[in-house]
Every structure is written in structure tokens, then in C-alpha cells.
Amino acid sequence: MNGKSVVAERDTPAGSLAGVRIAVIGLGSMGFGMAASLIRGGADVVGYDPAEAALARLVAQGGTRAASPAQAARGASIVFCVVVNADQTEAVLFGPEGCAEAMAAGGIFVSCATMAPDRARALAGRLTARGRRYLDAPISGGSKRAAEGALTVLASGPADVFEDAAPALDAVSATLYRLGDQPGQAAAFKMVNQLLAGVHIAAASEAMAFAAREGLDLARVYEVITKSAGNSWMFENRMPHVLDGDYSPHSAISIFVKDLGIVMDMARGSSFPVPMAGAALQMFLMTAAAGMGADDDASVARLYAQMAGLKLPGMANGDADAGGTSGGART
Secondary structure (H helix, E strand, O other): OOOOEEEEOOOOOOOOOOOOOEEOOOOOOEEEEEEHHHHOOOEEEEEEOOOOOHHHHHHHOOOEOOOHHHHOOOOOOEEEEEOOOHHHHHHHHOOOOOOEEEEEEOOOOEEEOOOOOHHHHHHHHHHOOOEEEEOOOOOHHHHHHHOOEEEEEEEOOHHHHHHHHHHHHHHHHEEEOOOOOOHHHHHHHHHHHHHHHHHHHHHHHHHHHHHHHHOOOOOOHHHHHOOOOOOOOOHHHHHHHHHHHOOOOOOOHHHHHHHHHHHHHHOOOOOOOOHHHHHHHHHHHHHHHHHHHOEHHHHHHHHHHHOOOOOOOOOOOOOOOOOOOOOOOOO
């Protein structure tokens, strides 16, 4: 396992990727890093993305471009789908030029999008009925870890599917969890993570804006908090974006509008209260409504600053558009 932390148990060690044809569909901030990691691992990677720049970048990395999901999947033993949500995953599989019919019989579709567990189960059922295999495998860690081949992969599905996909999963991950035999189980784990991540980003943004209101040196605040009990992974990872005034999207505000919306839907369906997640969702919605939906999720801090008339780095007189970016990010 190349010294990586592996939480899953398997009957045999993961094998080599040399000469293995793998498709990666969705070459955004996460998918491109995963494709690059697979190439470094020796795989023959074919990628598809609607953005020409993403395809050119893949070719420069040593991969092969495809004109559609179906073309990418043709001849591939494993297809990684790294798109934003369940609807996009469904389109990749079953839409025009979708890959479900193009995949070889017995081929493995690795679904990495964050989605509700019932959607994962439904997609798996449809694909399995066509003689292909589905692994529910949402990812966590951000674009930097994707580029390093150091993601956390949360996987659930039949044992044989996990075993056969293991070498490819190893190439993109530092930590690999096998969380059950049924699609949807990993999706549920991912939603617990997203609940926490969204709440932590909102809380970190609130705290940093509060510190600005108190007239504190924000760099010093960051130094102190990251060495104190109030720290979180999200504070430590996201607040440098605020300090730098750089809101280029590593993970966009719109991602958490989606993910916390899924949390709310799941909670409503089971009559379970999630007031903190609900409050965080409103902050992400307000930030998106203020024109920052495609910007980095640390932009919640800019919303607080805008409401309070504060000036954070990269902002001019509380103008939420200062330091903003165009374009989005994929999970």
C-alpha cells in the first residue's frame, strides 16, 4: 500500500496500475488531481470534461482526451466520475453520450460526487441492471490533496467491486475507508462530514469577522487560534484565504449550498433536528445571493464584513465583490 494509511481490509494486496485503462470524467479541481495521480501510478488515463482548458491540461499531464463520457469509458476497466452532484452523475451515466452502455460488461463505475444516499442507491441499481458495477466513493480533502494523491476516500459496495477497484483507489488516496457492502452507506458518511465542514466554515468565518470588528490583527488571531482549543481543520485551512484576500475557488460557496441542502432534506425526511446545519446553510445562501456563489467558501467571512461595514484584506470599504473571482469549482 506504499506506506499509506488504509483502514479497509482486503484479502489481497492492491496490484499495479501499469497499462490499466482508467477513465476520469470531470476534470475540475478534484478530478484533475485524481487523474494526475492515476497517471503517476502508471495508468493509461482517458479524461472527459466539457471545458477545453481542462482537456488540454490533461493532455499536458500525459493523459488522453475524449469527446464524451461514452468515448472516455469505452475500453476502460474503471470509470471515475468526479462531478458536482447526483444529477450530473446521472447524466454522465445515462444521458446522451453517457457511459453506462459504453462501459465493458463488469466494468466499475466509481461515483465520487457528494449526494443523498437514496440517489446513490438508485443509480447503483440502474447500472447494476445493465451488467456493470457501481462503487459509492465520495471523496474529501480538497484540491491540494487531490493533486498529491492524498485524498480520503469513503467507499461502500460489494467486496469484489472494492477489491478490483483498490489499486486505483490507492493511487488517489492517503486514507481509504470501506464502510459497508451497499451503495449509499458511504454517501451517508460523507453527509455527516459535510454537515460538520459547513458548520465549521461558517463558524470560522464568523469568528474572523468578529475579530476584525474588535480591531484585532487578523494574522495574529490566526496564529493564536490555530494553537488553541478553538481551532478546527476548516479554520486552519480556509482562513488563510481571508488573510490573503484571495477567494479563488478551491471549493465554492455553491457546493455547500448544495451539500447542506441535502443534509436538511435528509433530516426533514427522518424528522431529525439540525438547527446548526440550518443556520450555516442560511449563511452560505446569503453569500451566494450576494454574488459570491462561485467564489471560495471562505467568502462567508466577506458576507459578515459586508453586513457589518468592515474591511477585510482584499475588500474595499466592505465591498463583497472585491477579491472575487469568476468560475466555479468541483468537488
